[in-house]
Amino acid sequence: MNAQQNTATQNLNTKEQSLVKISSLTAIGNLENLKVQLNVGLDSGLTINEIKEALVQLYAYCGFPRSLNAINTFKTVLDERKTKGINDIEGKKIIVENDVEEKYEQGRKTLEKLSKTPQPKPAKGIGEFAPRIDAFLKEHLFADIFVSDVLNYQQRELVTISALASLNGVESQLQSHIGIGKNTGITDNQLEQLADLIQESVSKTQANTIRKIIGKPLAPIVENDMMIRISEIEIVPEFLEEYKSILKEEASASVKLEKGVIAIFPMYQKENKSQIRIIEIYADQEAYQFHLQTPHFQLYKKSTLKMVKSLKLIDMESLDKETIPKIFQKLN
Numbered sequence: 001m002n003a004q005q006n007t008a009t010q011n012l013n014t015k016e017q018s019l020v021k022i023s024s025l026t027a028i029g030n031l032e033n034l035k036v037q038l039n040v041g042l043d044s045g046l047t048i049n050e051i052k053e054a055l056v057q058l059y060a061y062c063g064f065p066r067s068l069n070a071i072n073t074f075k076t077v078l079d080e081r082k083t084k085g086i087n088d089i090e091g092k093k094i095i096v097e098n099d100v101e102e103k104y105e106q107g108r109k110t111l112e113k114l115s116k117t118p119q120p121k122p123a124k125g126i127g128e129f130a131p132r133i134d135a136f137l138k139e140h141l142f143a144d145i146f147v148s149d150v151l152n153y154q155q156r157e158l159v160t161i162s163a164l165a166s167l168n169g170v171e172s173q174l175q176s177h178i179g180i181g182k183n184t185g186i187t188d189n190q191l192e193q194l195a196d197l198i199q200e201s202v203s204k205t206q207a208n209t210i211r212k213i214i215g216k217p218l219a220p221i222v223e224n225d226m227m228i229r230i231s232e233i234e235i236v237p238e239f240l241e242e243y244k245s246i247l248k249e250e251a252s253a254s255v256k257l258e259k260g261v262i263a264i265f266p267m268y269q270k271e272n273k274s275q276i277r278i279i280e281i282y283a284d285q286e287a288y289q290f291h292l293q294t295p296h297f298q299l300y301k302k303s304t305l306k307m308v309k310s311l312k313l314i315d316m317e318s319l320d321k322e323t324i325p326k327i328f329q330k331l332n
Contacts, residue, residue, distance in 0.1 A: 023162035026070040047091025107138030157181035231278040239307035250300035260287020
């Protein structure tokens with residue numbers, strides 16, 4: 001009984017947490033934050049080959065471009081660490097050859113073991129309709145890639161679940177792999193923790209896809225203390241072009257680097273281009289106060305002080321908070 005309770009409450013260790021974040025950031029192509037997490041992963045004890053193997057496996061779930069970009073980023077990280085005198089552990093060698101006669105059968109048995117479900121040949125439905133994709137799935141992914149024991153099955157499922165949870169439109173595959181992950185020993189508690197990490201790396205919306213599948217409470221997308229403001233700014237005409245350039249850079253940095261900045265949307269009046277309007281949306285007051293202290297905002301404020309003729313800040317309240325997450329979706 002005690003053993004079962006301990007398993008149920010088991011947390012992801014630091015290496016597993018790093019695998020989750022590395023996988024999620026690779027899946028969405030966030031190379032800037034991936035670089036940070038690759039360093040964190042190496043510092044937490046992940047070996048070079050463990051990370052390599054995770055990034056290689058991810059091509060099967062998020063495509064060659066994302067996988068190759070992540071691998072190039074990892075190479076840069078390792079080169080930079082070497083110049084600093086950091087010698088990272090290479091780890092167990094990666095198996096590069098798989099010479100079995102029947103790779104399809106090898107992969108079929110691996111998937112059968114993972115899913116605890118009989119796997120007919122060809123797979124029903126998609127395997128009958130597109131036999132080549134069924135062959136690639138069994139012979140390459142679950143044979144050639146999974147044959148390497150640099151990562152165990154549980155680690156591989158953490159990698160897969162993290163990537164799928166970070167992507168839109170793959171909920172059915174995510175649900176299947178959550179089931180497989182549980183077969184390898186991943187607990188609901190670990191999946192809930194994984195969702196929290198996805199929320200940090202990607203978004204609440206994506207994290208909620210996991211929470212929904214495992215029956216955990218969803219995180220509210222819009223908080224009650226969300227801050228909405230319209231800034232009305234008049235610029236001295238002779239500084240207009242310079243101001244617009246500085247504002248554009250500051251707005252971009254804020255949205256990209258600050259998790260609490262939901263939107264900074266600058267505009268100007270058609271009739272009078274010196275009249276600037278900015279819609280600002282922050283997750284909460286704490287996010288706004290953090291924004292004010294960032295280097296990019298401080299630089300903006302200092303650089304544009306002489307350019308601003310007048311400034312009026314108008315705090316607003318949303319009439320329909322539920323619709324806010326959908327506002328900018330059609331721009332994708």
